[in-house]
Amino acid sequence: MSVDEVLGTAVLLGSGVTAGVLFAxxxxxxxxxxAMPTGTYVYAHKLLGRNWDPTMPAVVLCxxxxxxxxxVVAEGAGARVLFAVAAVLLLGVSAVSHLANVPINRRVKAVADPEALxxxxxxxRPLWRRWHLLRTGLALFALALNAVGVAAL
Incomplete structure (x- = not known):
């Protein structure tokens, strides 16, 4: 197996997990x-974020x-461009997460008593959803470009 094939498999796995998690x-x-009342939402949000936060940034950045x-290493200018654009899109996923969604997450986690807001x-929720849908679109587009790039290797 060549270096391109190993890297291609890994980038598809990583960008596929990223896009899949965000899509789900x-x-x-x-x-x-x-659909939840606000207090229940705050409680659920705290529970849901516990394992995403340390894992997803590592997956996206890798x-x-x-x-x-x-x-850099792919043969063919077309494949190199596809991977470069996919990298920029994934960097966009990370930027949206860190600059938009994470601050909202921190605000929700800071609520001491979800029943006494x-x-x-x-x-x-509406703002978080808008930012989330943006990063989901970026991730799906990055996955598509990575897939086309790997097929071109």
Whole structure:
């Protein structure tokens, strides 16, 4: 197996997990969270985020690095461009996560008692969903470009 094939398999695995997780959250988790009363949502949000936070940034950034590596070592200008654009898109996923979704997550996690929300509490679900759908779209597009790039190897 060549270096390109190993990197290609790894970038598909990483970008596939990224896109799959974000798609699953958009498809199923978000509608469930929107159906909950606010206090229950805050409690559920805290539980759901416990294992995503340490894992997903590593998966996204490793996938970005793999796409960048392929942009450098892949034969053929077309494949290199596809991997470079996919890396930029995955970097966008990371940027949206860290600059938009994570601050919202911190605000929700800071609520001491989900049943006694402060009077100035603003429900973050609509804003969180908009940012999440953006990063989901970026991740799906990155996966598609990585797949076309791997097929071109």
């Amino acid at each position: 959250v958009a498809l199923s988790v978000l509608p469930a969270l929107f 996938s970005t690095g793999l796409a960048l590596a392929l942009a 402060p009077p100035d509490w603003e429900d973050p």
